[in-house]
Amino acid sequence: MSKIIDENYSKIVEKLSSLKHVLITSHINPDGDNIASVVALGAGLELLGKSVTLALVSPVPHIYKFISGSERIVEFKKLDEERPCFDCAMVLDVGSLKRVGETVDLRKYTGLVLNIDHHVKTENCGDISFVDSSYSSTAEIIYNLLTDIGVKITPEIAEALYVGVMTDTGGFQFQNTTASAMKAVSELIALGASPEKISQKVYFSNRAAKIVLMGKVLSTLKFDPSGKIGWITATKEVIDECGANSDDLENVINNLTSIETIEVAILFRDLHDGKIKLSLRARNSVDVQKFALKYQGGGHKKASGMVLDATLEDAVNRVIFEFRDYIRDYVKN
Amino acid sequence: MSKIIDENYSKIVEKLSSLKHVLITSHINPDGDNIASVVALGAGLELLGKSVTLALVSPVPHIYKFISGSERIVEFKKLDEERPCFDCAMVLDVGSLKRVGETVDLRKYTGLVLNIDHHVKTENCGDISFVDSSYSSTAEIIYNLLTDIGVKITPEIAEALYVGVMTDTGGFQFQNTTASAMKAVSELIALGASPEKISQKVYFSNRAAKIVLMGKVLSTLKFDPSGKIGWITATKEVIDECGANSDDLENVINNLTSIETIEVAILFRDLHDGKIKLSLRARNSVDVQKFALKYQGGGHKKASGMVLDATLEDAVNRVIFEFRDYIRDYVKN
Known part of the structure; x- marks a missing residue:
């Protein structure tokens, strides 16, 4: 169990236990932390028997396509054709719902919007919002969350989460490279993430x-x-x-x-x-x-x-x- | 206490308890791990009341001069003028005594040579040699050693050791970026090392x-x-x-x-x-x-x-x- 003590966090953990079909999304022009968080949360919830749909306005950037599960992220326009219904939409790494995409109205799909973010909050976002800027990345929060809801972290989930922490800390060079981020990273390596493989994929896959x-x-x-x-x-x-x-x-x-x-x-x-x-x-x-x-x-x-x-x-x-x-x-x- | 179980390691720990004046050195053309290990071990032994001399054949590279204590590293030619006597010479990150410098004969200064390294061993080196290639860096071993001999790690020592682990893992990108290396790094941040400052000094101090x-x-x-x-x-x-x-x-x-x-x-x-x-x-x-x-x-x-x-x-x-x-x-x- 992680040590997050926060009322909204507890509410999100509680809600998640009863949900069956969850839409998971993040912001337009996604970065490594977005892709990582969406994929890791999706894979984790599936391990608990839930059905998940991963959707973004933008396509997955080339360098993050190696993340196992990223191929399941669909663009919202595909969702709009099918008009599915979800128990809730989990919006990750987003400070304002507009950032999901100007054309996206999450309320069309669900009555409940949950938000998890590590940026300094700019506006209330969703029905329940957990934002804690002491975290290096949303991936670090998702790592705690998955552990708290009893998910056994697979090597694939560990890899995704490692990408999130690594990219959002600028390759462990920014101020948010905290002791807790590095502790998480150490555990993710023990759980199967390969720093060498991930660095190669993210930083050494340039087009000529x-x-x-x-x-x-x-x-x-x-x-x-x-x-x-x-x-x-x-x-x-x-x-x-x-x-x-x-x-x-x-x-x-x-x-x-x-x-x-x-x-x-x-x-x-x-x-x-x-x-x-x-x-x-x-x-x-x-x-x-x-x-x-x-x-x-x-x-x-x-x-x-x-x-x-x-x-x-x-x-x-x-x-x-x-x-x-x-x-x-x-x-x- | 670290969990290093090794006969030679225990012998080195035991020897260190009785030593009064220690010469600490590393290889020619030193890298970040060399400077870090020499400075951190020196500062740690001083905190235990020992007298230390830090010497290298080559000058400290420009980018590592920010490491507190690196200014105390002298070149061997200065030592040769003074011909001091030491209880022992600790040779760090070196697989062959020749690597200290072709012109250096440590036996001129001391009867006891102790060696600590993390590279795959190429030859017996010194009187007691602890080499364990499962470590990311010599700095990671020195971190364990200092803890084991009861040194209270200061922010300056933590900063030096962080430099060693960071540079020897290629900025946490090489295969030796292990869970144990990242655990050490997490602890070093908690002890006062600033990843942002250190990255700036090492990777963002290029000449125009x-x-x-x-x-x-x-x-x-x-x-x-x-x-x-x-x-x-x-x-x-x-x-x-x-x-x-x-x-x-x-x-x-x-x-x-x-x-x-x-x-x-x-x-x-x-x-x-x-x-x-x-x-x-x-x-x-x-x-x-x-x-x-x-x-x-x-x-x-x-x-x-x-x-x-x-x-x-x-x-x-x-x-x-x-x-x-x-x-x-x-x-x-």
């Missing part, structure tokens, strides 16, 4: 085009004279030339934030529609969200995005000029 | 020149028609142009082994002395060591190196041609 593109885009790396602002540029031509797509650019900017002098890293993407998309990253204390907000952008303090109506050259000149001034509030020389 | 060079070298990426052999080239000019050095190329090739189609990845370095240095990496089953041995190279099955007398163009043509044939034994089409 992505690495070719990474090389070309990193070759454009420039710094302001202080070395504190570094930027790279990508055009539609270079993406096409590499046989890549825009998604392949996703993590290239992390190479810049690994540079010790850098405070702000920027990726400028010219997609040739008269607009320049910027991805902004801060290594330390600079608040890039506040900068992005001035241009109707958004995101987090350390990772934001914004769009400019400009040519690539003008966008670079303007933004770098402004950032030189902007970072003075944060960075002592 | 290294990332610039990585971009340029990855831009040279080519594949054979099957996509199974991928290679990159680096010349002395490009290294100089980036303000980088040869060490900055060390991990670039790992980007190639992250490509899902790749079986063999090769880095060709033209250092303009009429020789081409090759780094070979296998993603799956291909034995690149056997290939390298044909050219008097060496290494491991999955990571090897060799040198060719050739121009860059000739070396590439010859090696890629041979590898196309060579991988047929390993890879089914």
Whole structure:
């Protein structure tokens, strides 16, 4: 038994005991923790004799298809054709029901919506909601939950849950890499998860085009004279030339934030529609969200995005000029 | 108390109780586990009132200088001037005393050499040797040892030991990422190690020149028609142009082994002395060591190196041609 003492958690545990057919879902554009949590909870409930349906608005990302059971996740549009009825919908890793998908109305399928999440809560979500941000990941909560409701964790479930904790802690590098997360991970390895296999599948299954593109885009790396602002540029031509797509650019900017002098890293993407998309990253204390907000952008303090109506050259000149001034509030020389 | 049941381990624990001045060392070109183990054992023994001297043949690598106590590691040449006497020399993470340094004769300083290691033993090493390859790292053994001899682990010791386990498991990605390693890591976090801080220091403290060079070298990426052999080239000019050095190329090739189609990845370095240095990496089953041995190279099955007398163009043509044939034994089409 885990040691979660929480009224709503107890209510969810109690509800689960009597349910027969459960819909399990998570948010649009799912990440590793979403896929892991949905699949692990589904497999666990099935072991207790329940019938489960796993549904997401988006397809399962390529790198998570190795997770056993992920092939059973259907898209909501398929569900809409069949209109099934469920005892409840369990919504995982979601802070607002809209995040399941703007077009999804869970109430069409069920009268009861249960929510489990580890993010700082933004709104009441579902009929019973258990949210505890001290957990590294929703997968870590699901691990406790499955143990609490008497599921014998199989190697397949352990593997899925390991993926959830590993990806949501950024490969055990983020602040949420807690003692309790690592204790869970240790137990999941003992239960059959292979860290080497899982790392290979998640971090070493890149398409060739992505690495070719990474090389070309990193070759454009420039710094302001202080070395504190570094930027790279990508055009539609270079993406096409590499046989890549825009998604392949996703993590290239992390190479810049690994540079010790850098405070702000920027990726400028010219997609040739008269607009320049910027991805902004801060290594330390600079608040890039506040900068992005001035241009109707958004995101987090350390990772934001914004769009400019400009040519690539003008966008670079303007933004770098402004950032030189902007970072003075944060960075002592 | 840990559960290590081993005669030699018990002998080492027993010896340590009566020692007053201990020399602690590890191998040439130290990695994270070496620095971590030396510093943590030193700090632990000091807490028990012993006097310690930490010495290595090589300087502490830049990225490990943040480890508290690493500044106390001296180079052996300094020791040679002073010729101190020690009750014993503790040699950590070393399979042969020669690995401490060809010029180092520990018997000059002490009559007793104790060895602790987690690699598969290659030769008897020291007077009492505890080697257990079921451990992820020497740091994991040192954690058990310190606990067993009654050291209260401080946050600084916990941080050092975390570095050792993290780096020797390749950031928790290698096969030695065991349940027991992760249990130790969980406890080290509870004792004060910060995974986020440590990851930042070890993995996100790159020199700008290294990332610039990585971009340029990855831009040279080519594949054979099957996509199974991928290679990159680096010349002395490009290294100089980036303000980088040869060490900055060390991990670039790992980007190639992250490509899902790749079986063999090769880095060709033209250092303009009429020789081409090759780094070979296998993603799956291909034995690149056997290939390298044909050219008097060496290494491991999955990571090897060799040198060719050739121009860059000739070396590439010859090696890629041979590898196309060579991988047929390993890879089914």
